[in-house]
Amino acid sequence: MAFPSDLEIARGAKLRPIEEIAADMGLPSGLLEPYGRDVMKIDLAAVDELADAPKAKYVLVSAITPTPLGEGKTTTTVGLGQGFKHLGKRATIAIRQPSMGPTLGIKGGAAGGGYSQVVPMELLNLHLTGDMHAVTAAHNLLAAMLDNHLYQGNALGLDLSAVTWRRVLDMNDRALRNVVVGLGGRADGVTRQTGFDITAASEVMAALALTTGIEDLRARLGRIVVGYTHEGEPVTAEQLDAAGAMTVLLREAIKPNLMQTLENTPVLVHCGPFGNIATGNSSVVADLIGIRCGDYLVTEAGFGADMGAERFFNIKCRVSGQAPDAAVLVATVRALKAHSGKFRVVAGRPLPEDMLAENPDDVHAGAANLRKQIENIRMHGVSPVVAINAFPTDHPSEHAAIREIAESMGARVAVSTHFTEGGTGATELAEAVAEAAAEPSEFQLLYPSSAPLREKIETIATRVYGADGVSYSREASRQLETYERNGFGDLPVCMAKTHLSISSDPTLLGAPTGWTLPVREVRASVGAGFVYPVCGDMRTMPGLGASPAATRIDLDDDGEIVGLS
Structure with a gap:
């Protein structure tokens, strides 16, 4: 049977x-x-x-x-x-x-x-x-207010090439990874390239997961950085007056x-x-x-x-x-x-x-x-x-x-x-x-909050991953310097790399040695409360395969769901 x-x-x-x-x-x-x-x-x-x-x-x-x-x-x-x-x-x-x-x-x-x-x-x-949908709504509200701010004259001086806030959707849809918004006439907004991530990849989701209460959540949402000015200064959700409404959407x-x-x-x-x-x-x-x-x-x-x-x-x-x-x-x-x-x-x-x-x-x-x-x-x-x-x-x-x-x-x-x-x-x-x-607990953190960002990255790379060291692209080095200068240096690091290997190379199995961790860029989730170095090609919007599970999911004659396994 x-x-x-x-x-x-x-x-x-x-x-x-x-x-x-x-x-x-x-x-x-x-x-x-x-x-x-x-x-x-x-x-x-x-x-x-x-x-x-x-x-x-x-x-x-x-x-x-x-x-x-x-x-x-x-x-x-x-x-x-x-x-x-x-x-x-x-x-x-x-x-x-x-x-x-x-x-x-x-x-x-x-x-x-x-x-x-x-x-x-x-x-x-x-x-x-409906929690996922609430996160989606709160995230996209900020995106809408950001684009409206640009349309209304960009009083905060955001550099269009340094806008980092994208939109999200709780669905696998590779066609939305890279999009252009604002097409049409002037009334349709400022034309710029952006994209969608899956809702689980939203910084709002990470902030919700790490918050300790509603007041803390309100503060975290306010600290979200949506982009930078031409002078490299961060622009936040608080400055766009979006954090309050975002918190309301996440109240439940x-x-x-x-x-x-x-x-x-x-x-x-x-x-x-x-x-x-x-x-x-x-x-x-x-x-x-x-x-x-x-x-x-x-x-x-x-x-x-x-x-x-x-x-x-x-x-x-x-x-x-x-x-x-x-x-x-x-x-x-x-x-x-x-x-x-x-x-x-x-x-x-x-x-x-x-x-x-x-x-x-x-x-x-x-x-x-x-x-x-x-x-x-x-x-x-x-x-x-x-x-x-x-x-x-x-x-x-x-x-x-x-x-x-x-x-x-x-x-x-x-x-x-x-x-x-x-x-x-x-x-x-x-x-x-x-x-x-x-047994008596001897729990210890791997690094102090006060350690420089590079030291945190290198501690994880060498001790947890077994790398010989870390190499930084010119862009990653510049970003780390910017984050330290903007006061983000005390944040922990959340390494973005493949899950299919302890290393950054998904083809390396076991516990590889004799390799160097390449950090190609570093992003800051200031609202969530961490900095994440990107080590490899990270997909934040999955795509559907040749035979998605959705093709097998339906309702039977009695109105019961079938095909969900």
Whole structure:
């Protein structure tokens, strides 16, 4: 019998009333705002009202460098949260909201999978409570006010060639990457070249994810830099009188969304910043609430530990003041085999047949990446637990190979079958994480805020990525000098690079050495609160493939969604 689809499994879920889920978390009813039957928003007053509640152990879920197929971090996050329940522990999960672009493009859904899902699946993947649309509206309001300012005479003296603020859309649409606006007559605006990014890549989204409250959000939005004058002076959203209205549009979106898993574990779903050029983490405010609502708070960071986890540690935790107690590194047989360099994995295509054959030597051949990502967790003073995300095509000898590699690095390791068995399949992992989290925390940031921007960049490049050093283009050097001069030097850095390699070259597998990180330009997300060096070609507006998931999504005769997987 074929394994049921994610949607079929989700439709069979026995959901508890969401009010009961909230009550189990200790959330008073006065802090809850119902959105239909199965979702609630949580008022930010919960942060203060829960301040005296016991603090949960804080657990991050990250991964080794993934293949284009992904290695199941969200599914592992959900499975682990469910697994704690089988140990008699109360866990809360915090994840990002899926973007509809990838949902309708290649993923088909991003709510976990199998028997470790957030439900209702359709609601989570399609609109939810409209937070993505609110971010889109706030971002594009600023774009509209910027272009209107140019049309009305450009009193602030913006250099048209130095306007950096683009528009956004929560959809994969490559035709919008580069556009010309203002075509037509004079009444149609100032003609200039610009473009669209996907909403998840918006600085407004990053600011929302990193804010600690509505007043802080208002200040962050005001600091957003939309461009520069001919003299190189930054022009902000505050100067365009846009930040107040932007905050109003985000007044509801700032509140985290409460849902549940298939096994009724509470889930906070909030924000969805891009994982390549932003933090790739869910919101600070969701964590500030969730960390007072049980024994464990389990959250997830995008891509490998060199990407999302490094940003979680050095950007998100710097803002929130929270210190993680343990970190999970998701590893799969297929990813370690891919890092051997013997196989080519392509999204949307079946795995190579010889990759599925039993061969623990291929696993060992790709071990360098796992070892380096364990080091990347440890250098922040956090105890790593390697979670072997088991697939039906794996072989016991290959799991044993991963265990041997992890244990040789002194890391705890557990096999997890949460996809097929739900929480019961994650109890071994939950036990290992509980042991790691019980150890004294020695969390440390990688660099001080006061360090120069170049020192921050070079620290991450050499210590986390294993580069020999950093090379800067002339333009990047000029930008760094400008940012330091404009007072942005104390901001953390959020490295924009490929997620398919620890290096900046997606073709370099394992843990490459003997290379130099090239920084071709540096951008400032002053409102969000970080500077991001661009190392390679970053796409901020994805395109659709030859057979998008949208072609398979429809309504059946009963009005039920089909094709969402």
